[in-house]
Amino acid sequence: MRLLLIGFGVVGQSLAKLLLSRSADLYRLYGVNPRVVACVDSHGSAVSSTGLDLEKLLEAKRSLGTVGAYNRSARMHELIELIERADAEIVIELTPTNLDTGEPGTSNIVASMKSGKHVITVNKGPLALAFPSLIELANYNDVKLRFSGTVGGGTPILEFAKRSLKGDDILSFRGILNGTTNYILSKMEQGFDFNAAFSDARLNGYAEASSLLDIDGFDAAAKLVIMANWIMDMKVTIKDVCISGISDVELSDVRRASKLGKAIKLIGKCEDGRLDVKPMELSYTDPICVNGTLNAVTFRSQHSGEHTIIGQGAGGVPTASAVLRDLIDIRNALLL
Amino acid sequence: MRLLLIGFGVVGQSLAKLLLSRSADLYRLYGVNPRVVACVDSHGSAVSSTGLDLEKLLEAKRSLGTVGAYNRSARMHELIELIERADAEIVIELTPTNLDTGEPGTSNIVASMKSGKHVITVNKGPLALAFPSLIELANYNDVKLRFSGTVGGGTPILEFAKRSLKGDDILSFRGILNGTTNYILSKMEQGFDFNAAFSDARLNGYAEASSLLDIDGFDAAAKLVIMANWIMDMKVTIKDVCISGISDVELSDVRRASKLGKAIKLIGKCEDGRLDVKPMELSYTDPICVNGTLNAVTFRSQHSGEHTIIGQGAGGVPTASAVLRDLIDIRNALLL
Numbered sequence: 094m095r096l097l098l099i100g101f102g103v104v105g106q107s108l109a110k111l112l113l114s115r116s117a118d119l120y121r122l123y124g125v126n127p128r129v130v131a132c133v134d135s136h137g138s139a140v141s142s143t144g145l146d147l148e149k150l151l152e153a154k155r156s157l158g159t160v161g162a163y164n165r166s167a168r169m170h171e172l173i174e175l176i177e178r179a180d181a182e183i184v185i186e187l188t189p190t191n192l193d194t195g196e197p198g199t200s201n202i203v204a205s206m207k208s209g210k211h212v213i214t215v216n217k218g219p220l221a222l223a224f225p226s227l228i229e230l231a232n233y234n235d236v237k238l239r240f241s242g243t244v245g246g247g248t249p250i251l252e253f254a255k256r257s258l259k260g261d262d263i264l265s266f267r268g269i270l271n272g273t274t275n276y277i278l279s280k281m282e283q284g285f286d287f288n289a290a291f292s293d294a295r296l297n298g299y300a301e302a303s304s305l306l307d308i309d310g311f312d313a314a315a316k317l318v319i320m321a322n323w324i325m326d327m328k329v330t331i332k333d334v335c336i337s338g339i340s341d342v343e344l345s346d347v348r349r350a351s352k353l354g355k356a357i358k359l360i361g362k363c364e365d366g367r368l369d370v371k372p373m374e375l376s377y378t379d380p381i382c383v384n385g386t387l388n389a390v391t392f393r394s395q396h397s398g399e400h401t402i403i404g405q406g407a408g409g410v411p412t413a414s415a416v417l418r419d420l421i422d423i424r425n426a427l428l429l
Numbered sequence: 430m431r432l433l434l435i436g437f438g439v440v441g442q443s444l445a446k447l448l449l450s451r452s453a454d455l456y457r458l459y460g461v462n463p464r465v466v467a468c469v470d471s472h473g474s475a476v477s478s479t480g481l482d483l484e485k486l487l488e489a490k491r492s493l494g495t496v497g498a499y500n501r502s503a504r505m506h507e508l509i510e511l512i513e514r515a516d517a518e519i520v521i522e523l524t525p526t527n528l529d530t531g532e533p534g535t536s537n538i539v540a541s542m543k544s545g546k547h548v549i550t551v552n553k554g555p556l557a558l559a560f561p562s563l564i565e566l567a568n569y570n571d572v573k574l575r576f577s578g579t580v581g582g583g584t585p586i587l588e589f590a591k592r593s594l595k596g597d598d599i600l601s602f603r604g605i606l607n608g609t610t611n612y613i614l615s616k617m618e619q620g621f622d623f624n625a626a627f628s629d630a631r632l633n634g635y636a637e638a639s640s641l642l643d644i645d646g647f648d649a650a651a652k653l654v655i656m657a658n659w660i661m662d663m664k665v666t667i668k669d670v671c672i673s674g675i676s677d678v679e680l681s682d683v684r685r686a687s688k689l690g691k692a693i694k695l696i697g698k699c700e701d702g703r704l705d706v707k708p709m710e711l712s713y714t715d716p717i718c719v720n721g722t723l724n725a726v727t728f729r730s731q732h733s734g735e736h737t738i739i740g741q742g743a744g745g746v747p748t749a750s751a752v753l754r755d756l757i758d759i760r761n762a763l764l765l
Contacts, residue, residue, distance in 0.1 A: 111732065123596065247733030249593035256592055257585035260459065260754040377713075378720055380739045387716070396447065396750040397583030401739035403716045414732040418596040 094127050094424065095144075097179045097210070099172070099201050100187030101134040101160050104215055104242070107413035108185070109147045115417075123421045131179050133172060137161015142180055172197075176204045183423065185416060186214040192311050192331065195222040202227060206234045213419040215242035215412055221315035221331040224322040237426055239419035244270070244316045245388055247411025248404025249418065254324040254392055261394045263324060265364040268381055268390030270316040272406040273299050273307035274339050274359045278372075279384040281347045282356060287340070299386055309338035310359060310370040317361040317368055320390075325363060334368040342372050350374045356382055430463050430760065431480075433515045433546070435508070435537050436523030437470040437496050440551055440578070443749035444521070445483045451753075459757045467515050469508060473497015478516055508533075512540045519759065521752060522550040528647050528667065531558040538563060542570045549755040551578035551748055557651035557667040560658040573762055575755035580606070580652045581724050583747020584740025585754065590660040590728055597730045599660060601700040604717055604726030606652040608742040609635050609643035610675050610695045614708075615720040617683045618692060623676070635722055645674035646695060646706040653697040653704055656726075661699060670704040678708050686710045692718055 098105055112119075112127055119125045128144035136159035139145055145163065153162040176184060184205035188198050198216035205212045212231070214220070219227060220240055231238040244250050254263060269275050276299050280290035291308070294300040306312045314334040321327040339359050350357050355374040358381075362369045375382045380401040381389035388406030393399050405411055434441055448455075448463055455461045464480035472495035475481055481499065489498040512520060520541035524534050534552035541548045543566070550556070555563060556576055567574040580586050590599060605611050612635050616626035627644075630636040642648045650670040657663040675695050686693050691710040694717075698705045711718045716737040717725035724742030729735050741747055 119596075247597075247730075248736050249589075249733075252593045253585075253589055253738075257588040260455075260757045261583075261750050380716075380719055380723070380725075383716055384714055389716075394583075394750075396753075397585075397747040398741040398744065400584050401737075402589075403737035403739070405734040408734065411733040414597050414730075417732075421596045 094125060094183055094420070095130045095181040096127055097176065097181040097184045097205075098129055098132040098187065099176075099184065100189075101132055101150075101154055102187065102189075103409035104412045104416070105132075105134075105187045106151060106154065107409035108187075108416050109151055111410070111413050111417060113147050119417070119421075123424065125421055125424050127420060130181050131175060132160045132163075133175065134160050138175060139163035140175070140179075173200065173204045176201060176210070177208045179210075181210060183211045183213060183420070186212060186216055188216055190216050190218045190306070190312075190315070192218055192221055192306060192315055195219045199223065202238070203230065206230050206236050206238065209234060209236060211237040211239075211423050213239045213416055213423070215240070215416065217243045217312070217315040217319065220322075221318045223330060224318060225328040225330070228322070237423045239422060240319065241419050242412040242415035243319050245390075246405055246407040247414050248388060248402065248406065249415070250388070250390055250402055250404075251320065251323055252418070253402050254320070258392065258394055258397070258400065261396050264393045264395055265362075266320065266324070266390055266392045267360055267362040267364070269358055269383065269388055270313040270361045270390070270406070271307050271310075271359060272386035272388055273304065274310075274313070275384070275388070276386045277308075278339060278342070278347070278357055278359065281342070281344055282351065282384070284344075286344045287342065308340050310336045311338075313359060313361045314368075314370045317363060317370060321363050321368055327363075327366070329368060334370055337371045339372055354378075358382065430461060430519055430756070431466045431517040432463055433512065433517040433520045433541075434465055434468040434523065435512075435520065436525075437468055437490055438523065438525075439745035440748045440752070441468075441470075441523045442487060442490065443745035444523075444752050445487055447746070447749050447753060449483050455753070455757075459760065461757055461760050463756060466517050467511060468496045468499075469511065470496050474511060475499035476511070476515075509536065509540045512537060512546070513544045515546075517546060519547045519549060519756065522548060522552055524552055526552050526554045526642070526648075526651070528554055528557055528642060528651055531555045535559065538574070539566065542566050542572050542574065545570060545572060547573040547575075547759050549575045549752055549759070551576070551752065553579045553648070553651040553655065556658075557654045559666060560654060561664040561666070564658070573759045575758060576655065577755050578748040578751035579655055581726075582741055582743040583750050584724060584738065584742065585751070586724070586726055586738055586740075587656065587659055588754070589738050590656070594728065594730055594733070594736065597733050600729050600731055601698075602656065602660070602726055602728045603696055603698040603700070605694055605719065605724055606649040606697045606726070606742070607643050607646075607695060608722035608724060609640065610646075610649070611720070611724070612722045613644075614675060614678065614683070614693055614695065617678070617680055618687065618720070620680075622680045623678065644676055646672045649695060649697045650704075650706045653699060653706060657699050657704055663699075663702070665704060670706055673707045675708055690714075694718065
C-alpha cells in the first residue's frame, strides 16, 4: 500500500517510527506492506515513487526542521496538485485541527477522495464541520474515510461502539472526551483554583496552542459530533451542539460537589437526539468519573446494559497506532 | 440458520425472547434469519424441522416447567443422538457450568463439533478445563466455536481485546471478573462483615447455587483461562491458575486499606505468562476499582497505552445478547 503523508508533527513522526519498527509484524499478521511514497510538512515535501527511507525522513525533520530536506534537489510541490497526482492509494491527513475553517484538512481530504484515494485522518476540524458531506463524498467516490485517532487517541472508542456492540442498539452515550480539561478539573479537586490548575496543565505539556478549544469545550464538541455521526447515524455538525466550557467553574463549586461525593467533569452527551457539552456533577462511583488526562465514555445499549471504555485520550504513539488500525481496517475492507 | 438450543433456563428463555422481538432487525441489519429447530432442557425436548414456535415454547416452559411439553406426542430423545442427527448448523450450549467435570457441556460441544456443527456456548466449564483441545477440535472439524457470553456477560470484553485492539499487542491484563465477590467486597467497604455481606448478596439474588465457585475464586479463574487462551494465545487450563478466594478477607483488612485510599478487590491477572486470581488492594482512582456487581478489565498494550472496559458481568438478557453477537459473528465468518 502506497501512502501519502500530509503533516509530519508528533503523530506523523510517531507513525514513521511505528512503520519502521513494525513492518515485519504488519505484513505477517495483517498482510499490510505500507510504503510512504510522499510526505509533506508546512515547509516542504519529499517524494519517492519507490518509497521514502523513513529513517532518513525522520533525520531530515530532526536536523533541518522539514521533510523538504530529505532530497534537496526536489522541486517544490503544490500540495493539492501533489495529492491529485501522487501514485498513492491512501492519504494520511495529519494537519492540525482548525474548528473555524476546517482547513487545510478539508481541502486535502476532498482532493484526496475526488482523486480516488482512501483517507485516514486524525484532524477533527473537517469532520466536526462537515461530517455528513464528507461521508457522502467518500461513498460517491467509492473510497474509505477513517478517523479512529480523532476520538480517544489510541483508545478504540469508535471501533468499540461500532463493532463490539454489533447486534445491539446504542441508545445514548456520555463521557469525558477531553483530557486537558479533565486534568484541570482533577487539579481543582485537589484544591488548585482554575488559573493555577491551568498553569499546571501548561507546565506539564497538556495545554498548548489550542488550549482555548479545550477550555471552551469545542474539542469535546468536535469529538461528540464525530461519535454522533459514526455511531448513532445522526447527520450533525458542531453547530448542532449546545456547548459550555469550564472557565466558569469555580473552586467553590468543586468543593461543594466534593462534599456530596461528586466531581465536576466536562461531559459530552448524546441523548434523545440532543448533543450537549457542559460541566456536570458525577458521583465518584460512576465508572466514567476518572481523573488526570484520562478519557471515558459510557454507552447505554438496549439489550446488553451499559458499557464503559476508559483510556488515555491522546499522545503521539497511541494516536499513530490508531492510524495503523485504520490502515489494517481499510486493507480488510478492500479484501471483502 | 437452524439452531439447536441445549438448556432453556434464564439465558435460553431470554434468547428466545430476543429472537422473537428482534427477528426483523436481525435479518435487515445482519442477514441473519435464525430458526430454532430443536430445544432441550433437563426434562424433555421439542423438535420441529420447520422451526419451533418460540412463543409456544416459552409458554410450555412457563406452564409445565419443561420444553418437553411443547409437543406431547414427541418421543423422548437421547441428547447426544439428537445433537448428531439434528438438521441444525449451530448448537447453542447453555447448560450450567461445572468446573470439576465440565459436563454435560463438554460432551455436548464435542458431539456438536464432531458432527460438523458450529457451537456457541455460555458454559465456562468446558473452556476452563479444556480450551486448547476444544479449539483444536473446532479447527480440525472446520467449525466455529464462540463464547462471548462466558466473560463479562453482555459486555464484549473478549471481542474488544481481540478486535478493537488489532494492530497492537496486548502485553498483560487484569480485572474484576466476578460480580458476586465484587458485590460482597463492596458491601464490606460499607461496613458489613463477610457473613452479613454474603447474606445480603444472597438476598439480592447475586449469590445462588454456585456461590462457592464465586467466593473461592474459581469462576474468576475460569474466565481468566478463557481470556488467556483467546486473547494471549496461551495454551492453559484452570489448573494453571494460582487461585485464592475472598473468604479470608477480614473487615479489618478492608478498613485498613480504606484508610490508605484503597479497596480490596478480587483480581484476575495475566502477566509475564503467570495467571493469578487473588484479593488485591487497588487505589480508589484506579479505573478498574468499580463497585457493586460490575466487572472491569484493564488491558496494557504495547503502543496505544492502557484501555479499560467496564460493564455488568452477568444477567439473562445481556448474556443472551452476547449469544446473538456470536451468531452474527459466525454468519459473517462463513461469508468471508
